[in-house]
Amino acid sequence: MEEITIHEFEFALINEFFTELERQGPGSPEETIRALGFIGNLSNKTKIADLGCGTGAQTMVLAQNTEATITALDLYAGSIAKLNVTAGKLGLQNRVKGIVGSMDNLPFQNEEFELIWSEGAIANIGFEKGLNHWKGFLKKDGYIAVTYESWFTDERPAEIEKWWVDAVPEIGTIGHNISIMQKTGYIPVAAFTLPENCWIDNYFIPQKARQEEFLKKHTGNKTAEDMIAFMRREADLYSKYKQYYGYVFYIGKKM
Numbered sequence: 001m002e003e004i005t006i007h008e009f010e011f012a013l014i015n016e017f018f019t020e021l022e023r024q025g026p027g028s029p030e031e032t033i034r035a036l037g038f039i040g041n042l043s044n045k046t047k048i049a050d051l052g053c054g055t056g057a058q059t060m061v062l063a064q065n066t067e068a069t070i071t072a073l074d075l076y077a078g079s080i081a082k083l084n085v086t087a088g089k090l091g092l093q094n095r096v097k098g099i100v101g102s103m104d105n106l107p108f109q110n111e112e113f114e115l116i117w118s119e120g121a122i123a124n125i126g127f128e129k130g131l132n133h134w135k136g137f138l139k140k141d142g143y144i145a146v147t148y149e150s151w152f153t154d155e156r157p158a159e160i161e162k163w164w165v166d167a168v169p170e171i172g173t174i175g176h177n178i179s180i181m182q183k184t185g186y187i188p189v190a191a192f193t194l195p196e197n198c199w200i201d202n203y204f205i206p207q208k209a210r211q212e213e214f215l216k217k218h219t220g221n222k223t224a225e226d227m228i229a230f231m232r233r234e235a236d237l238y239s240k241y242k243q244y245y246g247y248v249f250y251i252g253k254k255m
Contacts, residue, residue, distance in 0.1 A: 024054035028197065039115055042067070047115075069096075070095060074100065115142060115143045152244055159237070160245065164245060
């Protein structure tokens with residue numbers, strides 16, 4: 001039987017499910033702050049773009065740990081609405097603005113930003129394509145920081161290999177991805193793996209109650225049922241094969 005990927009489910013259903021969760025992918029405030037520690041020359045004049053921001057969990061961490069102005073972009077209007085409400089509640093609305101837009105057709109000026117951030121989203125347009133396209137919006141010596149699905153080993157079991165190649169056709173090892181970063185015009189600054197709690201505690205466990213609620217609401221909707229089955233299989237595969245893959249934070253400086 002052919003595996004299906006998350007991208008094949010209805011856009012509206014995916015977003016309805018994830019907008020109610022704090023995080024739309026693996027990560028944590030601690031790892032966002034850790035990555036931020038590798039970025040130099042941040043000030044109240046710094047401009048950051050957070051691309052594929054979802055509802056903005058990491059956006060708020062960036063805002064609370066810098067004095068920068070942040071433009072957060074996502075394709076889904078519901079996520080952006082929630083992000084802007086959160087920014088208001090935290091008193092960050094003067095420095096954080098969420099806008100609806102596409103990561104592969106950015107509405108920004110050339111060399112507008114000192115830092116481009118993207119957690120768990122660059123795979124939607126491709127690692128190499130994203131690094132290439134986004135570079136034009138970074139100032140010279142500006143930084144890029146992204147998390148991206150990566151292999152930890154050169155070889156892995158066929159079951160998990162197929163799952164991830166179907167989901168992220170370009171998936172490569174950490175070394176391979178660092179070489180792509182160099183090829184696309186960045187000096188590699190850091191690369192580190194996200195710990196298991198970013199997946200289990202912050203991504204899979206919070207999904208469980210939401211899955212039950214979602215299935216009840218969409219009883220008889222085969223697409224919704226298949227989507228939840230996909231998510232449960234993703235969690236099972238992580239438990240079985242987590243030593244072979246995960247998210248890696250890649251940080252580079254534009255040459």
